[in-house]
Amino acid sequence: MPKRGGNIVVIGSSGPSQFLLTNFILGREAFSKDVYSIAASQKSLGELAGRRVAVVNGPNLYDKDLSKSKMRKELRRSMCLSSPGPHAVLVTFDLEKISPNDMKTPKLVMKKFGETVLNYTIVLLLYDGHLRGRALNDRVMRTDWHLRELVEQCSCRYHIFSKHWKNRDGSKELLHKIERILRAVDGHCYINRSYQRAEESVRNEERKLQKKRQAEMEWTRQELEVQFQGDELRWQMDAYNASVGAEIWAEAELENRWLRTSLTVGLGVGFVAGAIMGMIVGSVEGPAGMAVGGAVGGVVGGTSGAAIQVAIEHLDERVGPHASSFNRLLLIASLGNLGSECGKRVF
Incomplete structure (x- = not known):
């Protein structure tokens, strides 16, 4: 059984990099190669190096097609989907297309998610060139001053992944970098006032939905008691409770008062x-x-x-x-x- 890995929030500045990264983490095509932006934040479940993870994709931060109010709502939605908080925030760029505007991204991430969020942040660089190993790392940290400045804002935490996302050779290395973040913050996920509001709102909505479906759930449990007995009954009951609980939680994440x-x-x-x-x-x-x-x-x-x-x-x-x-x-x-x-x- 895979170990629990936690919540990962993936944010992009522009282009398809964050969606290719999500495919790389999950090991499947959650997004097609033609996706450059999404209208609403999305959550995907999968495994990274043998650990269960929930990957939440927020909107591209510089998406000109999103109004300020829509962007605000989608950032809130990404918080609800990753509550009680992310264990890592991955900010993605295309290594060959980084613009001067991208240098502002860490500051923008802090503005949207909170001052200390960079303690949980890794810069992810999409790359498909001829450089490898030491030469590639030297380019990031020595040759291109703007890249170095970008990475230094996140305590020099960065990871390079390939556009050929089906090759997951670097998945364990990425997981190790996330684990190093967790050790540095003593295993805690990132929490601030907005995340506290998100979790409170999701849990309140969860309670309302449970109350709304109480009669239906009780009827189903009675039906299970008629059909099964002993260990089989307990197994069926646990499976049903887990299924309904996950369904209600997922609905509460997507629709709540906040x-x-x-x-x-x-x-x-x-x-x-x-x-x-x-x-x-x-x-x-x-x-x-x-x-x-x-x-x-x-x-x-x-x-x-x-x-x-x-x-x-x-x-x-x-x-x-x-x-x-x-x-x-x-x-x-x-x-x-x-x-x-x-x-x-x-x-």
Whole structure:
């Protein structure tokens, strides 16, 4: 029986590297070679060097197709899927395509997951070139200063894996590096305030779902008691309880109050931002324009949690950057007051 390995969160900056890494860890094609991004965080179960692991893929951090509110919700979802916390965070890059923007990734990971998350982080480099062994490691730590800087931010923890993910020769080496992280943090998974909220929300949802299915579960247990006896009954009962428990937990991870709150807050901020935007733009056309602009702007803004920036951009397009300077300040001040009220609830 494989040993328990824990939770691994995989994050990508861009491209398919994080999905090829997931295939490498699991030893199967969880993602096709054409996948460059995912709309929602996903969890996959498998084995790494004889240990059971749960691999959680979050969104690519620089995905331009995800709004800020959607990105926030998906990062929350990845926390719920990896609660009570990850034992390792793997940040992936394509070694041949690292850009200056990628140098900001560790700082961005800290911003999204917490200040001490880099203690649990390993840089994973996707590579399919001609260099091997010492020459390849020298390139990372000596030749390319930007690579060295990137790796040093994660205490020089890095691992190089091949695009040919079916060759898992490096799987034990990767597991050993993860185990070294665990020894350094005394075997504990990474926990911060957001992860505590995630676990609490998942467990609360789990209890609700158990209560909701209580009658169904009791009926099934009674049916098992009619069909089986002795050791066979105990085996069937344990198998059923484990199956239902895993099903309920999986549902609670994907749908719980913390995730619903992030969506509701985003829509609320967007609605008010849109209403303010519409009223300001409408004021240029007079009192009637304010009324119509406020109503329409509220509807439009309510469709996006990122309406603040959209509002300002549309305002500039409508009345020009100079004429809107006062209105821009009014808009930002109004949204700032709203943000201070909602900030404690937003990721």
